[in-house]
Amino acid sequence: MPFKYYKDNREFIKALEKSGDLVTIEQEVDWDMELGAIVRRACEKNSPAPYFKKIKDYPGWEAFGAPMSTWRRLNIAMGLDPETPINELQDEYIRRITAPTIKPVEVSRENAPCKENLLTGDDVDLFKLVAPMVHGGDGGRYLCTWHMVVGASLKAPDNVNWGMYRQMVFDEKTMCGPVLPFSDMGKMFYEEYAPIDKPMPFATVIGMDPLSGIAACAPAPYSEAEYTGQLMGEPVELVKCETNNLLVPAHAEVIIEGEIIPHVGIEEAPFGEYTGYRTSPRAARTVYKVTCITYRHNPILTVSNMGIPTDEGQLLRSFSLALEMRKLLESQQIPISGVYMLPESTHHLVAVGVRNAYPGIAHQIGHLVFGSKLAPWFHMVMVVDDKTDIYNLNELMHDFSTKLHPSKGIHIYKSHVGTPLYPFADPADRKYGKGDKVLFDCLFPLDWPLAETPIKVGFSNPDIYPLEIQEKVLSSWKEYGFKD
Amino acid sequence: MRKEWDTYILTKLAEVEEDVETLRVIRDLTPGTHKYRGKFVKCLISRDPDKYPDTLRVRLGRGQLTNKIWSIKITAEVEGIPTKPYHMSGGISLKED
Structure with missing residues (x-):
């Protein structure tokens, strides 16, 4: 059909x-x-x-x-x-x-x-x-x-x-x-x-x-x-x-x-x-x-006119690379909630949402996708928890700015496969198509005591606003005078 | 009628040899359907814009157009693709042959 x-x-x-x-x-x-x-x-x-x-x-x-x-x-x-x-x-x-x-x-x-x-x-x-x-x-x-x-x-x-x-x-x-x-x-x-x-x-x-x-x-x-x-x-x-x-x-x-x-x-x-x-x-x-x-x-x-985003090369390549990564991670039973490669990053940055099920899961994701045949086309992986909307740039930026430890959360993978097209690469790396990779682990460590783990303050978090309050606010939103 | 060409130079401009026959790729800047056609030629080039019969504009490796106008004399057109690797950053000096 x-x-x-x-x-x-x-x-x-x-x-x-x-x-x-x-x-x-x-x-x-x-x-x-x-x-x-x-x-x-x-x-x-x-x-x-x-x-x-x-x-x-x-x-x-x-x-x-x-x-x-x-x-x-x-x-x-x-x-x-x-x-x-x-x-x-x-x-x-x-x-x-x-x-x-x-x-x-x-x-x-x-x-x-x-x-x-x-x-x-x-x-x-x-x-x-x-x-x-x-x-x-x-x-x-x-x-x-x-x-x-x-x-x-x-x-x-x-x-x-x-x-x-x-x-x-x-x-x-x-x-x-x-x-x-x-x-x-x-x-x-x-x-x-x-x-x-x-x-x-x-x-x-x-x-x-x-x-x-x-x-x-x-x-x-x-x-x-x-x-x-x-x-x-x-x-x-x-x-x-x-x-x-x-x-x-x-x-x-x-x-x-x-x-x-x-x-x-x-x-x-x-x-x-x-x-x-x-x-x-x-x-x-x-x-x-x-x-x-x-x-x-x-x-x-x-x-197609390639340049600063967004053109179809960036959009489609981001789309299809992310889907191949999703298939790869799902085939390995990683409990992901989704994979989104940001076209605005010129398909250099991929966000992976995952249930924080066990220690080291972000590394496991990094190794899998950097070790795949897709690796030359991107160099940054950002792992966030499954409650983050990976399609929402504001939420990704919030996680990146608040959950990523500036030394313990950033992991460098040296001497990897790259492309001569990386603008940041030095001339030697560009000549030979080499490129380092980086993993941004935006998950709170599982060994932190629950009482010491920060809680995200957002409207849709039931730990902040119970569901009945959320539903009441949503159903009355226009009555309050909001037009959106 | 002076024709206008351009070429790309990857080395430092100061290192470009003038008045020495070299093999290089130039592009035809004549308006019309064949504008930007590439061509392998043996040629002499000079920073003096009046020394040779045609105008040469010079671009750097990432396409930056330099502001000085050079001149060029094509001594021979080269058919096909030269089998000897030619030095793209400044042309092959043919005196080494």
């Missing part, structure tokens, strides 16, 4: 328009920074998603910015009420991805809108596509900011990965971008193809349906195509590429096919990154040679 979902980006755009989560911009905008500046400001203000109908130099092309940078838009993509609370969205998501996986179906090219236009051979020219200069000072025009790169293992061709790896246009037939060695595609490329000097086929998918985008962003432990099927409740439709055997979402806007070339590098970056900084320097990065481009009529480029 399929869930309510949008088969392509165009249906999603219509849904956002209907819910008031989209602004259609009819006046011409310049791809050279103006478009990016609009998307950036929209992210910083939590504004509706901008939909650009007319772009300088590129008649017939449109662009859709910040497709999923708010919880409302993520709810809509999932087919839920836009105001669904985060914990309910998490529950629904977990419910779907713990159901049996659903294999994709292959459709014919006649049934694949992404095949409506075809560029091969000498006609391949990336400058025919509206690649924006997203931020001033970027190392080039980033065609691929909200997209996915499809790649397959050489040794096990059924092992197909969808992932978001940014791509910058270098020349008509060349793109470049970072592929970190611990990423899924990095493992395939550096461990299987590069050692035998074999180019790795790839397909970049721009403007895929929103659930495929969510799957590509998620640290899925199996095929993202099957993961997408779980989110949809039915198979995602894929179509075979023109120049290789990879399968791509049939209803996407643009497909770029080609090969990743071993043992060469082209200068890429700087780029405004998800941390809210331009951190990684210009450096020689992975090279993609393009052999073929297919696209829909009047294609719509999707544009």
Whole structure:
């Protein structure tokens, strides 16, 4: 039984328009920074998603910015009420991805809108596509900011990965971008193809349906195509590429096919990154040679503008990382009440609510999540008790400021895996992707006598106000004259 | 007609060699659909904005645009991706070959 979902980006755009989560911009905008500046400001203000109908130099092309940078838009993509609370969205998501996986179906090219236009051979020219200069000072025009790169293992061709790896246009037939060695595609490329000097086929998918985008962003432990099927409740439709055997979402806007070339590098970056900084320097990065481009009529480029929060990279990555941690901790029977990674932290800080059942439980949580494959993407864990609303920033800040012992509650894990994108990392750590981790244990120690343990003073604490008083105040609230 | 290019320099600016043929990546700043196209070239560069036929703007490693205008002479365009690792922070000095 399929869930309510949008088969392509165009249906999603219509849904956002209907819910008031989209602004259609009819006046011409310049791809050279103006478009990016609009998307950036929209992210910083939590504004509706901008939909650009007319772009300088590129008649017939449109662009859709910040497709999923708010919880409302993520709810809509999932087919839920836009105001669904985060914990309910998490529950629904977990419910779907713990159901049996659903294999994709292959459709014919006649049934694949992404095949409506075809560029091969000498006609391949990336400058025919509206690649924006997203931020001033970027190392080039980033065609691929909200997209996915499809790649397959050489040794096990059924092992197909969808992932978001940014791509910058270098020349008509060349793109470049970072592929970190611990990423899924990095493992395939550096461990299987590069050692035998074999180019790795790839397909970049721009403007895929929103659930495929969510799957590509998620640290899925199996095929993202099957993961997408779980989110949809039915198979995602894929179509075979023109120049290789990879399968791509049939209803996407643009497909770029080609090969990743071993043992060469082209200068890429700087780029405004998800941390809210331009951190990684210009450096020689992975090279993609393009052999073929297919696209829909009047294609719509999707544009994410990463910077200070909140953009969809921060939001979705926080969401999916937290869910994977929740699954991990629940699999170990840790009595957690929830896991929430704060998008405002650029997915560096995760809050875990837990029943303070035994001494050392915060350390156990720290070791488990820092020891997981998710670890490179965050470095701070904050453990609070299960009475704290982990989705409420005010409550987290209160716990952090009052329950965290400044020496006994802070635990450092040295020489861990990090990323070169940490803005705080020193140049050597950044170069080698190293990073320390920190655990903030905001639980009161269990060996404190009950009589000496502070009691949180809040309206909803029955130790402070008995339930009958709470109920009386709540039912009379408006009568007292309050309007909220 | 003077063309305008830019390049990224990661070393200290004072260490950049002038008037020595180097291999580097430059970007075309001509307005239009191909603006920011990258190119491998052999070139001579100078802090003197009038010494060579084209204008060169210089950016640092995190994209900071320096305020002085340089000049550049392209001596050869390099097809493909050079197999020899080139030194991105200031270009390869070709006199070492």
